[in-house]
Amino acid sequence: MTDASRPETSPRLAVIGAGPAGLAATLAAARHGLRVTLVDAAPEAGGQFYRQPAAGLGARRPQALHHRWRDWERLRDGLDRHITAGLVVHLRDHHVWCVTRRRSGFTVHALLGPEQERPAEVRADAVLLATGGYEKVLPFPGWTLPGVVTAGGAQAMLKGGLVLPGRTAVVAGTGPLLLPVATGLAAAGAQVAALVDSADPRAFVRRSPALAAQPAKLAEGARHAARLLRHGVPTLVHHTVVEAHGDQRLEAATVAALDTAGRVRPDTRRRIGCDTLAVGHGMLPHTDLAEGLGCRIDGVAVHVDDEQRTDVPGVWAAGEATGVGGAVLALAEGHIAGRSAAARLSGREPDPRGWAGADRARAGLRRFAAAMDDAYAPPAHWAEQVTDDTVVCRCEEVTGGAVRRAVTELGAGDVRTVKLLTRAGMGWCQGRMCGTAVAGLAGCPETAARRPFARPVPLGVLARAGSADDEQ
Amino acid sequence: MRLTCDVVVIGAGMAGAACALYASRAGLDVVVVDRGPVAGGTTGAGEGNLLVSDKEPGPELELALLSGRLWTGLAGELGDRIEYEPKGGVVVAADPEGLAALERFAAGQRAAGVTAENVGADQLHELEPHLAPGLAGGVRYPQDAQVMPTLAAAHLVRASGARLSTGRTVTGVLRGASGAVRGVRTDHGEIHAPAVVNAAGTWGGEVAALAGVHLPVLPRRGFVLVTEPLPPRVRHKVYAADYVADVASDSATLQTSPVVEGTAAGPVLIGASRERVGFDRSFSLPPVRALAAGATRLFPFLSGVRAMRTYLGFRPYLPDRLPAIGPDPRVPGLLHACGHEGAGIGLATGTGQLIAQVLSGKSPELDLTPFRPERFGEETV
Numbered sequence: 001m002t003d004a005s006r007p008e009t010s011p012r013l014a015v016i017g018a019g020p021a022g023l024a025a026t027l028a029a030a031r032h033g034l035r036v037t038l039v040d041a042a043p044e045a046g047g048q049f050y051r052q053p054a055a056g057l058g059a060r061r062p063q064a065l066h067h068r069w070r071d072w073e074r075l076r077d078g079l080d081r082h083i084t085a086g087l088v089v090h091l092r093d094h095h096v097w098c099v100t101r102r103r104s105g106f107t108v109h110a111l112l113g114p115e116q117e118r119p120a121e122v123r124a125d126a127v128l129l130a131t132g133g134y135e136k137v138l139p140f141p142g143w144t145l146p147g148v149v150t151a152g153g154a155q156a157m158l159k160g161g162l163v164l165p166g167r168t169a170v171v172a173g174t175g176p177l178l179l180p181v182a183t184g185l186a187a188a189g190a191q192v193a194a195l196v197d198s199a200d201p202r203a204f205v206r207r208s209p210a211l212a213a214q215p216a217k218l219a220e221g222a223r224h225a226a227r228l229l230r231h232g233v234p235t236l237v238h239h240t241v242v243e244a245h246g247d248q249r250l251e252a253a254t255v256a257a258l259d260t261a262g263r264v265r266p267d268t269r270r271r272i273g274c275d276t277l278a279v280g281h282g283m284l285p286h287t288d289l290a291e292g293l294g295c296r297i298d299g300v301a302v303h304v305d306d307e308q309r310t311d312v313p314g315v316w317a318a319g320e321a322t323g324v325g326g327a328v329l330a331l332a333e334g335h336i337a338g339r340s341a342a343a344r345l346s347g348r349e350p351d352p353r354g355w356a357g358a359d360r361a362r363a364g365l366r367r368f369a370a371a372m373d374d375a376y377a378p379p380a381h382w383a384e385q386v387t388d389d390t391v392v393c394r395c396e397e398v399t400g401g402a403v404r405r406a407v408t409e410l411g412a413g414d415v416r417t418v419k420l421l422t423r424a425g426m427g428w429c430q431g432r433m434c435g436t437a438v439a440g441l442a443g444c445p446e447t448a449a450r451r452p453f454a455r456p457v458p459l460g461v462l463a464r465a466g467s468a469d470d471e472q
Numbered sequence: 473m474r475l476t477c478d479v480v481v482i483g484a485g486m487a488g489a490a491c492a493l494y495a496s497r498a499g500l501d502v503v504v505v506d507r508g509p510v511a512g513g514t515t516g517a518g519e520g521n522l523l524v525s526d527k528e529p530g531p532e533l534e535l536a537l538l539s540g541r542l543w544t545g546l547a548g549e550l551g552d553r554i555e556y557e558p559k560g561g562v563v564v565a566a567d568p569e570g571l572a573a574l575e576r577f578a579a580g581q582r583a584a585g586v587t588a589e590n591v592g593a594d595q596l597h598e599l600e601p602h603l604a605p606g607l608a609g610g611v612r613y614p615q616d617a618q619v620m621p622t623l624a625a626a627h628l629v630r631a632s633g634a635r636l637s638t639g640r641t642v643t644g645v646l647r648g649a650s651g652a653v654r655g656v657r658t659d660h661g662e663i664h665a666p667a668v669v670n671a672a673g674t675w676g677g678e679v680a681a682l683a684g685v686h687l688p689v690l691p692r693r694g695f696v697l698v699t700e701p702l703p704p705r706v707r708h709k710v711y712a713a714d715y716v717a718d719v720a721s722d723s724a725t726l727q728t729s730p731v732v733e734g735t736a737a738g739p740v741l742i743g744a745s746r747e748r749v750g751f752d753r754s755f756s757l758p759p760v761r762a763l764a765a766g767a768t769r770l771f772p773f774l775s776g777v778r779a780m781r782t783y784l785g786f787r788p789y790l791p792d793r794l795p796a797i798g799p800d801p802r803v804p805g806l807l808h809a810c811g812h813e814g815a816g817i818g819l820a821t822g823t824g825q826l827i828a829q830v831l832s833g834k835s836p837e838l839d840l841t842p843f844r845p846e847r848f849g850e851e852t853v
């Protein structure tokens with residue numbers, strides 16, 4: 001990998017993740033003097049938010065499924081220009097399984113190919129982690145029935161595959177993602193029988209100053225809400241899904257109102273017929289690569305300073321990996337991270353005045369995100385709805401009862417011990433899907449799990465990984 | 473002063489669990505305290521090989537043989553729940569010199585009571601069809617077995633009927649005017665008992681220091697690799713003869729001859745590296761890479777098999793590589809059951825049995841002299 005237009009000696013930054021944060025970082029870093037290798041698992045840039053309709057599916061108006069289409073066009077054009085100028089290399093379909101430190105600099109270890117079996121190593125002077133997040137889903141009886149999908153999964157099907165997942169849908173859970181998912185489904189022709197959110201509207205009133213300070217965000221929400229009205233989607237706030245029903249696949253969902261303590265009010269249970277149930281309870285940051293590098297993790301997110309630096313020298317992080325707050329926040333953080341990296345790798349002390357606008361946006365959006373996070377909380381007693389025979393870990397088919405017994409009978413007190421005693425979280429997804437649920441059932445705080453391998457890696461690849469590095 | 477119980481066991485790892493089981497069965501009233509959950513220390517971060525094959529004749533091998541008999545007994549009541557598998561081990565040698573050394577080693581073990589069968593190059597693949605071609609031969613050890621350590625610790629504590637108090641940190645050892653132990657102080661009140669067992673594993677030195685005595689337990693880091701689940705293809709515990717040298721090594725630098733074993737649930741475990749780097753929890757590629765290289769050399773088919781995860785733990789290492797087991801003459805009422813390095817799962821049952829015999833005033837069935845806790849002298853910690 002050589003760049004024509006910038007001296008071979010100018011520092012190289014590896015950006016992992018080509019979502020809003022990674023793209024903003026790449027553009028800022030390239031514009032301010034770095035050579036950038038942008039690495040992403042997806043076939044196209046864009047990340048979660050600008051997820052591309054797969055080429056060839058012939059989406060005539062992809063912008064109808066996206067808002068902020070103009071932001072995206074600006075980023076995409078910028079990326080193309082820098083690639084043409086030889087300042088940025090975009091490695092697609094590269095699944096990063098690990099990043100390691102060398103005596104000076106870093107090696108990004110990736111896998112490619114249809115089976116993710118071929119190794120590729122990228123060396124760089126510094127790395128910027130913009131790996132985004134993944135969806136949090138809490139279990140309930142019936143959630144493993146075909147027809148129950150994650151909210152993001154439904155959205156991705158709409159944006160990426162342009163498939164309409166079902167005819168009658170219920171969108172349920174909590175969080176700001178449910179609105180765009182419901183409107184997206186409705187716009188694509190599904191009948192959305194209900195939008196069910198466990199958030200208590202009073203929580204928003206209590207946090208109104210932080211929310212009101214972000215008129216653009218509120219307007220975005222209001223636009224979605226108006227669209228819901230237009231499509232005649234009934235919204236049930238302070239409600240939750242109690243159970244999904246069906247024989248071979250989903251046929252209906254039972255929903256119920258919550259009382260002030262966050263418990264289900266049995267007298268309000270009612271059944272809604274549907275063949276698609278899209279559920280989501282917010283997002284969790286991807287912290288595996290940061291964790292493997294030894295970066296400090298606060299709760300479930302990568303810890304960063306004002307310049308988006310982690311506590312490991314040479315490692316920056318931005319976007320949802322550092323805390324969940326939407327695409328615009330990811331853009332601001334990515335921009336700041338890219339500017340800081342460009343200055344520091346060129347031996348300059350960065351001048352934050354250069355990114356004052358992004359800084360202001362970041363501050364406001366983080367306050368907004370914190371307020372939203374408080375307001376959009378899963379029902380306080382959701383775990384009570386998980387019956388002993390509800391499967392909690394789908395990979396290893398571990399039930400709620402087995403998790404409870406590990407705690408009450410065998411002396412487990414944390415997610416790791418529950419995992420060792422029950423196998424919950426030992427399967428293919430390595431607990432990404434069930435970690436929150438297991439923590440809730442075990443009654444312990446949720447923490448970021450240690451997964452030094454962000455992706456499974458063939459032993460033959462591992463046996464040679466980075467062997468050239470140590471010889472330096 | 474009212475006594476809470478007869479014995480306080482500090483540590484709910486494998487060693488503490490076995491001490492609790494045998495002490496309770498000897499009729500003693502036992503409380504087990506741990507600052508974390510059950511098996512939250514090294515027991516939940518290692519593997520469960522119960523090996524005689526890697527031990528040279530001497531006190532550790534005697535303890536391993538006693539422990540093996542006790543594990544077999546426990547398997548009758550708890551076998552399935554603790555995933556006990558008496559699968560046997562196969563140690564292989566790459567070349568004729570290595571094989572000659574291995575066979576000499578096995579002959580010595582045989583004289584000490586180990587069952588060890590020489591296996592010719594032509595028979596190796598009958599035992600392990602997927603082994604690499606061209607190996608010189610090996611030795612089969614039918615007494616090697618395995619358990620799932622976390623399940624074993626949890627179910628032994630449960631079967632003991634001892635009271636388990638988790639999330640409770642011992643902050644002091646209480647002593648009477650005569651200097652004898654009166655119990656422990658914890659962050660949630662005192663527990664009063666005339667006997668205290670230090671089963672704090674890698675942290676056993678810190679607990680000893682709470683009682684004012686020196687016990688130099690050091691952490692020896694190990695990584696383990698776990699593959700995706702596979703249909704059974706590795707039947708025994710298989711390792712190369714240089715593993716024994718790694719285990720016996722004093723060196724602080726990295727040693728990585730791996731043991732390869734299938735598990736009941738399907739994943740293959742590859743472990744474990746050995747290096748003394750303090751309590752450094754960060755991921756390190758060189759040991760993990762070396763484990764992968766060693767495993768794929770033994771079983772070439774593993775090249776295309778994915779590692780799902782890797783984890784690490786800190787073995788409790790004492791300078792002469794023998795555990796500390798038995799009463800501490802410096803503090804009457806204090807007993808130690810820690811420092812088993814990379815064999816604390818296998819050696820736990822024998823350790824628990826010996827501790828219970830001392831606690832109930834019987835003479836222990838093995839000579840405890842080689843394990844005496846005061847053997848490292850009195851230098852201050």
Ligand SMILES: Cc1cc2nc3c(=O)[nH]c(=O)nc-3n(C[C@H](O)[C@H](O)[C@H](O)COP(=O)(O)OP(=O)(O)OC[C@H]3O[C@@H](n4cnc5c(N)ncnc54)[C@H](O)[C@@H]3O)c2cc1C
Pocket residue numbers: 016017018019020021022039040041042046047048049050094095096097130131132133151152153155156177180181286318319320321325326327328330454455
């Ligand atoms: C259904 C849904 C609807 C949403 N609607 C809105 C909305 O209306 N308004 C709003 O502001 N926000 C919305 N969001 C949130 C928005 O998508 C995110 O805030 C934003 O995408 C975060 O940007 P990011 O760059 O941090 O991460 P992402 O966009 O998630 O990008 C991360 C990238 O990293 C890559 N990656 C991760 N790990 C690896 C690895 N190990 N190897 C290689 N590549 C890797 C991924 O492939 C991905 O491309 C929505 C999200 C979802 C899921």
Ligand SMILES: Cc1cc2nc3c(=O)[nH]c(=O)nc-3n(C[C@H](O)[C@H](O)[C@H](O)COP(=O)(O)OP(=O)(O)OC[C@H]3O[C@@H](n4cnc5c(N)ncnc54)[C@H](O)[C@@H]3O)c2cc1C
Pocket residue numbers: 482483484485486487488505506507508509510511512513514515516517518519520521522523640641642643671672673674675676679693694695696743744745784785786787788809810811812813814815816817818819
């Ligand atoms: C990678 C690896 C692989 C291994 N493979 C094997 C193998 O195959 N076979 C084998 O036999 N052995 C193996 N071992 C070794 C084995 O795991 C250990 O020897 C054994 O687990 C030690 O058990 P323990 O009960 O002494 O210590 P631990 O399991 O560490 O238990 C000690 C307990 O004491 C508690 N504690 C400490 N201080 C306090 C305090 N002040 N108050 C309250 N509680 C306290 C801790 O929380 C901990 O739970 C391996 C180890 C590693 C790291």
